[in-house]
Amino acid sequence: MKKFTNSVGQKLQNISTATIATCLFKKVLENQFLQNVKPLGRTNQNMVGEAFTLRHIPAREDLNPISVFRDANHPERVAVETCPKGAVLIIDSRKNARTASTGSILITRLMKRGVSGIVTDGGFRDLGEIMALDFTSYH
Helix, strand or coil, X not given: CCCCCHHHHHHHCCCCHHHHHHHHHHCCCCCCCCCCCCECCCCCCCXXXXXXXXXXXXXXXXXXXXXXXXXXXXXXXXXXXXXXXXXXXXXXXXXXXXXXEECHHHHHHHHHCCCCEEXXXXXXXXXXXXXXXXXXXXX
16 A cells, blocks of 8 residues: 555545545445544535544543543553644544543644544534634544
C-alpha cells in the first residue's frame, strides 16, 4: 500500500466520501466506515488524513475512578500524544453514544498538535466547547 502523502491528501479533499467508499468496496474493503456519525458544528471542507485508531471501551464507574486519567500511560492520553500531525484520530466506542470518548481538553490538545480531526461512534463531553473550536469533529 502506498504511503499517505500531502499530494494524496490534496487529491482526496475534492472527492466525496461516497466515491471513496465505492472505490474501497471495489477493492474488497467493505464496511470501511462508521454509521450514524454526524459533524459537530459546521464543516467547510472535507477532513482528510491518515487514520490513527483507538478502541474506547466504556468503563464501569465502580472499577474506573477519575484517578485513572492521571496516569500518563492511560490509552486515551497516549493516543492523543502520539497521534501524528495531519492524521485523523478515529475512536471506536463500540457504537455506544452514552460513553464519552473524549472531551474538550484532549480535543484542544489534538488541535494544537496539528491533528486534522477526530471521529467517534460514541459521544463527546463538553459539546459546546468542542463546537467553538476550529477543529473538525464527528460523533
